Amino acid sequence: MTECPDDVLxxxxxxxxxxxxxxxxxxxxxxxxxxxAACRAELALLGQVHGTLTRGVxxxxxxxxxxxxxxxxxxxxxxxxxxxxxxxxxxxYAAAAGLLLAAGSxxxxxxxxxxxxxRLADSTLVxxxxxxxxxxATQAARAESGISFGGGLSDLSVDExxxxxxxxxxLRALPSSDPASMTPVIAMNEGGKTL
Amino acid sequence: xxxxxxxxxxxxxxxxxxRWQRGDQRAATELVGRHAQALARFAVTQGIRDGVDExxxxxxxxxxHSLESFRADxxxxxxxxxxxxxxxxxxxxxxxxxxxxxxxxxxxxxxxxNALDGMVADxxxxxxxxxxxxxxxxxxxxxxxxxTEGMPYTEIARVVGSTEGACRVHYHNAMRAVKxxxxxx
Numbered sequence: 598m599t600e601c602p603d604d605v606l607x608x609x610x611x612x613x614x615x616x617x618x619x620x621x622x623x624x625x626x627x628x629x630x631x632x633x634a635a636c637r638a639e640l641a642l643l644g645q646v647h648g649t650l651t652r653g654v655x656x657x658x659x660x661x662x663x664x665x666x667x668x669x670x671x672x673x674x675x676x677x678x679x680x681x682x683x684x685x686x687x688x689x690y691a692a693a694a695g696l697l698l699a700a701g702s703x704x705x706x707x708x709x710x711x712x713x714x715x716r717l718a719d720s721t722l723v724x725x726x727x728x729x730x731x732x733x734a735t736q737a738a739r740a741e742s743g744i745s746f747g748g749g750l751s752d753l754s755v756d757e758x759x760x761x762x763x764x765x766x767x768l769r770a771l772p773s774s775d776p777a778s779m780t781p782v783i784a785m786n787e788g789g790k791t792l
Numbered sequence: 793x794x795x796x797x798x799x800x801x802x803x804x805x806x807x808x809x810x811r812w813q814r815g816d817q818r819a820a821t822e823l824v825g826r827h828a829q830a831l832a833r834f835a836v837t838q839g840i841r842d843g844v845d846e847x848x849x850x851x852x853x854x855x856x857h858s859l860e861s862f863r864a865d866x867x868x869x870x871x872x873x874x875x876x877x878x879x880x881x882x883x884x885x886x887x888x889x890x891x892x893x894x895x896x897x898x899x900x901x902x903x904x905x906n907a908l909d910g911m912v913a914d915x916x917x918x919x920x921x922x923x924x925x926x927x928x929x930x931x932x933x934x935x936x937x938x939x940t941e942g943m944p945y946t947e948i949a950r951v952v953g954s955t956e957g958a959c960r961v962h963y964h965n966a967m968r969a970v971k972x973x974x975x976x977x
Contacts, residue, residue, distance in 0.1 A: 657828035
């Protein structure tokens with residue numbers, strides 16, 4: 598039995614026999630078959646082999662197979678977005694704690710040093726307290742010893758309290774009390790020598 | 793199948809798998825119906841005589857148990873054939889062990905494949921079956937997957953654990969051997 602020398606076309610014959618080729622490939626094989634007796638003979642043999650091998654194959658009971666299948670496993674539920682903040686990395690909490698500690702240390706240092714910023718803060722608070730005292734003459738005695746939070750706040754109105762809080766906010770916005778830069782300024786002449 | 797319907801793509805297996813995983817039992821029915829008969833054909837061509845149904849069912853049960861690990865780098869059908877092939881080998885080994893302990897007559901000592909011959913009445917069909925039975929096990933696997941399923945060489949290579957080029961050679965050698973056997977009449 599002779600064989601077709603066109604291996605590519607011969608390789609397509611099983612799919613052609615099963616009608617599994619696309620339209621274009623199928624038309625190409627059909628055109629080749631019209632001219633090639635060897636491929637026609639091989640196609641006939643493929644049909645015989647297919648008929649023989651598939652003969653006597655029992656019909657599978659699809660319903661019985663499906664009944665024996667496992668149930669699908671539920672997929673893990675995604676964590677709601679609202680709760681994701683709990684899962685932040687530890688370093689973020691550590692950084693936040695460090696920031697708070699640094700801020701607290703700064704305030705403590707200001708108060709302990711009694712420097713310019715602290716004095717400015719005190720004067721601001723005194724001014725604020727003075728305004729409150731102007732509104733409430735009954736607080737005049739307390740003005741002599743500076744501001745006092747002990748017991749006097751309950752006597753203030755809402756507006757007065759808000760005014761006081763506003764003054765405290767300006768206190769937080771004061772310039773940094775860090776020491777000035779110590780970088781020396783070196784003056785140089787035109788020749789590049791230090792003066 | 794008409795020219796018009798031939799090129800229409802059915803719902804991909806991977807989409808049916810996703811539907812089944814969401815609890816759609818009809819998707820499982822469609823998947824089993826799509827592949828069960830091809831698996832049964834392959835089992836029979838590999839010499840399985842009894843319990844083909846059971847073997848096909850075991851294939852699907854195993855596959856569905858591990859569908860989470862199916863990566864779709866090959867087709868589902870190829871994956872199913874790979875599972876079935878392992879089950880067929882397991883069964884054949886088990887049968888061989890039983891044979892080694894039970895004395896059998898000469899008729900049972902011939903190849904399993906020939907045991908189906910009694911079902912074939914037509915002389916021509918008998919000759920074709922004998923021609924295929926004479927192939928080596930690897931040639932027979934490649935040849936039957938190509939002829940009965942139209943499986944591409946790349947997929948056949950995955951099922952039989954070989955290369956695409958080697959499978960092409962096995963197929964053409966098998967075809968030549970079958971032709972020669974039938975032309976000897």
